[in-house]
Amino acid sequence: MNTGDDIMNMGDALERETELQNLEAGKPETPAQLIIDFTDCYIDAVKDMPLPEGNPVIIDVLEHIKEFPHELYEFLLDNPTEFIRQMEDECSARLGRICTIHLKNICTKTNRKNFLKIKQCYNPKTKGRFIHTEGIIKSMSYNDMRAVSATWRCKICEEEVTNKQDSFTLKKPFPDNQGHNNYHNKPVKKIENPVTILEIEELPENDDENNSSISVFFDGNSHYLLETNHISLGSRIKLTAFVGDTPSWIIKPEEAMKSVQKAVLLANYAELLEEEVINTTITSDDELRIRALSQDPNVFQLLTQSVAPNLEGLTDVKEAVLYSLFGGVRRIGKVNTRGLINILLVSDAGIGKTTLFDYIKKIAPKCKKVQGGNTSGKGLSAGAVRSEITGKFTIEAGALVMANKGILLIDEMDKMQIEDLASLHESMESCSVTKTIVGQNRTFNAETTIISACNPKSGRFSSDPVTKQINLPTALLSRYDAIFAMKDIPNADKDRAIITKIYKNYAQPENIAPPVPPELLRKYIILAKRIAPTFTHNEEVQEALVGFYVEMRGKSVSQEGDLTIPITTRQAESILRFAEASARIRLSQSVEKQDIERAIKIILGFLKEFVYDPATGRYDVDRIVSDTTSSTRNLIKTIVDIMSNKELLSYEAILAQVKERIPGVNEKDFEEIIGKMNKTGDILESRNGYYQMI
Numbered sequence: 001m002n003t004g005d006d007i008m009n010m011g012d013a014l015e016r017e018t019e020l021q022n023l024e025a026g027k028p029e030t031p032a033q034l035i036i037d038f039t040d041c042y043i044d045a046v047k048d049m050p051l052p053e054g055n056p057v058i059i060d061v062l063e064h065i066k067e068f069p070h071e072l073y074e075f076l077l078d079n080p081t082e083f084i085r086q087m088e089d090e091c092s093a094r095l096g097r098i099c100t101i102h103l104k105n106i107c108t109k110t111n112r113k114n115f116l117k118i119k120q121c122y123n124p125k126t127k128g129r130f131i132h133t134e135g136i137i138k139s140m141s142y143n144d145m146r147a148v149s150a151t152w153r154c155k156i157c158e159e160e161v162t163n164k165q166d167s168f169t170l171k172k173p174f175p176d177n178q179g180h181n182n183y184h185n186k187p188v189k190k191i192e193n194p195v196t197i198l199e200i201e202e203l204p205e206n207d208d209e210n211n212s213s214i215s216v217f218f219d220g221n222s223h224y225l226l227e228t229n230h231i232s233l234g235s236r237i238k239l240t241a242f243v244g245d246t247p248s249w250i251i252k253p254e255e256a257m258k259s260v261q262k263a264v265l266l267a268n269y270a271e272l273l274e275e276e277v278i279n280t281t282i283t284s285d286d287e288l289r290i291r292a293l294s295q296d297p298n299v300f301q302l303l304t305q306s307v308a309p310n311l312e313g314l315t316d317v318k319e320a321v322l323y324s325l326f327g328g329v330r331r332i333g334k335v336n337t338r339g340l341i342n343i344l345l346v347s348d349a350g351i352g353k354t355t356l357f358d359y360i361k362k363i364a365p366k367c368k369k370v371q372g373g374n375t376s377g378k379g380l381s382a383g384a385v386r387s388e389i390t391g392k393f394t395i396e397a398g399a400l401v402m403a404n405k406g407i408l409l410i411d412e413m414d415k416m417q418i419e420d421l422a423s424l425h426e427s428m429e430s431c432s433v434t435k436t437i438v439g440q441n442r443t444f445n446a447e448t449t450i451i452s453a454c455n456p457k458s459g460r461f462s463s464d465p466v467t468k469q470i471n472l473p474t475a476l477l478s479r480y481d482a483i484f485a486m487k488d489i490p491n492a493d494k495d496r497a498i499i500t501k502i503y504k505n506y507a508q509p510e511n512i513a514p515p516v517p518p519e520l521l522r523k524y525i526i527l528a529k530r531i532a533p534t535f536t537h538n539e540e541v542q543e544a545l546v547g548f549y550v551e552m553r554g555k556s557v558s559q560e561g562d563l564t565i566p567i568t569t570r571q572a573e574s575i576l577r578f579a580e581a582s583a584r585i586r587l588s589q590s591v592e593k594q595d596i597e598r599a600i601k602i603i604l605g606f607l608k609e610f611v612y613d614p615a616t617g618r619y620d621v622d623r624i625v626s627d628t629t630s631s632t633r634n635l636i637k638t639i640v641d642i643m644s645n646k647e648l649l650s651y652e653a654i655l656a657q658v659k660e661r662i663p664g665v666n667e668k669d670f671e672e673i674i675g676k677m678n679k680t681g682d683i684l685e686s687r688n689g690y691y692q693m694i
């Protein structure tokens with residue numbers, strides 16, 4: 001023991017002597033010397049670290065760099081390759097094994113010099129620098145291997161020759177020792193390194209209009225980080241990387257000829273971002289203001305008025321949107337709850353939907369917007385696309401995955417492809433999307449709140465019941481917590497108020513300031529979302545829901561004894577989600593009776609428009625789903641039942657099974673209903689005459 005310490009002490013003493021000599025001579029220490037000392041600070045921790053293959057050593061630079069002269073830090077930022085190589089040599093020598101160095105935390109955000117936004121990486125001045133950047137993974141190559149060497153056999157003399165490889169396309173060596181240049185086509189041996197290329201996009205909250213993105217290369221040593229740090233498509237990551245050119249080995253010969261050289265990042269370290277929302281600091285002053293607001297008896301009105309204040313009216317829509325932004329609680333365990341509050345706006349043109357969407361982008365902590373008609377082949381979920389750089393397939397995330405844990409605004413939803421609607425359906429149901437990509441089923445996280453808008457079927461609302469005018473699969477409609485019809489109907493009082501508001505927007509723009517400014521409301525939401533309000537065993541709270549539910553169900557039997565379904569457990573769960581959001585607005589740890597009551601008010605407002613039949617005075621949820629008689633309803637139910645295992649069935653097979661269950665079924669009715677269900681997307685005609693439930 002003592003001997004070891006003595007040797008260490010001797011080493012220390014020697015070093016100190018050199019230091020002293022340097023000081024006396026007035027010479028600053030060389031970077032090389034400083035790097036040795038710097039490595040010293042970490043070596044003990046590294047020694048005990050179980051090192052996986054490749055012996056990566058992860059160094060948190062900020063932990064010790066302040067103890068050293070500033071020259072060392074400058075050297076690291078200006079000569080990262082040299083710095084890392086020297087550290088690797090030092091570590092390898094001391095630990096007696098080859099080590100690779102990965103640097104975590106090279107600077108803080110306040111020291112912005114090397115903490116770049118993605119678009120700044122393209123600035124020529126940053127080339128060769130060592131930087132941090134943050135982004136969300138938009139696409140990811142998979143199963144790519146890069147050959148580093150290959151061995152070839154001569155067809156004539158059987159001699160084997162090995163040469164280095166530096167591109168995706170294998171190159172044969174020059175003539176062998178006998179002067180032959182006639183190798184077998186395939187190499188007899190290849191040494192390969194895994195390589196992954198990511199495309200990362202600016203984080204939605206960083207508000208970059210262009211959605212800047214950049215390619216990131218994980219080659220050889222840095223590759224293992226992806227797996228150990230659980231980095232996958234849609235992940236939000238922080239990187240340490242060099243800004244460089246596309247590596248020569250990746251460029252296809254013809255591209256190299258065209259000299260397609262654009263800046264890329266060569267990853268040295270990557271980790272998942274822990275924070276839900278970054279780049280927003282909630283100061284103690286902010287928190288005081290938010291807490292005071294939450295205690296204000298008018299907090300609900302104040303916040304509702306603060307959603308798109310430049311838009312007159314639409315109070316019910318704004319209120320529901322507000323609750324949706326705060327959201328319910330996602331629970332995974334004995335009981336799974338999704339927490340997301342999804343909203344659909346069916347809107348006449350020119351009623352302010354765009355203004356509303358633009359304002360939501362301002363206040364939602366994380367938000368993405370897509371246009372229904374514009375989603376590409378990969379759609380909303382994910383898909384395989386060909387990489388511009390390598391020409392190989394990569395997996396690209398769709399908007400649902402990119403907006404994970406945030407809000408996805410979908411405009412013109414009625415113009416969406418049926419495949420996209422199916423992804424949407426799945427994410428609203430299970431907070432994930434599954435897609436078969438190149439023969440493999442892959443599942444992506446999509447805990448995404450949907451606020452979407454569509455136009456009525458004929459472009460404008462007619463006098464038909466609203467439910468008949470929505471051109472979306474009924475199964476999808478039932479996934480929404482609230483649906484609003486934004487109708488443009490002339491009404492003297494309303495019109496006066498709307499035009500007065502527009503006039504005021506022009507005349508006194510300073511007066512339309514919302515009670516709560518957007519930046520503060522955004523912080524309010526971030527703060528509130530950290531709370532997960534619970535339901536207590538309070539009788540009074542429980543009865544608020546149960547009483548309402550039973551009363552509504554009681555309204556289901558008409559005088560003719562015909563049974564309709566007023567509300568289902570689905571709406572009851574929506575109420576609980578709205579109630580959780582209400583508790584969050586109050587910054588309360590538990591849901592109270594007042595929260596349930598507020599939620600019921602919102603749900604009733606929506607049910608009145610969509611399921612209340614003024615002619616009979618009854619609520620009937622089937623009005624959302626269809627406006628059919630009970631016999632056709634029975635037929636639909638039977639078909640749904642038969643097809644519920646999602647098997648592909650022929651028209652005849654379905655009819656045969658229906659006949660078994662409903663003898664004497666009208667075949668004309670059957671044909672009509674199959675046609676209708678196919679049109680609404682409840683079932684899908686995969687190929688001619690074959691149907692499947694989505």
Ligand SMILES: [Zn+2]
Nearest residue numbers: 154157176180
């Ligand atoms: Zn030969």
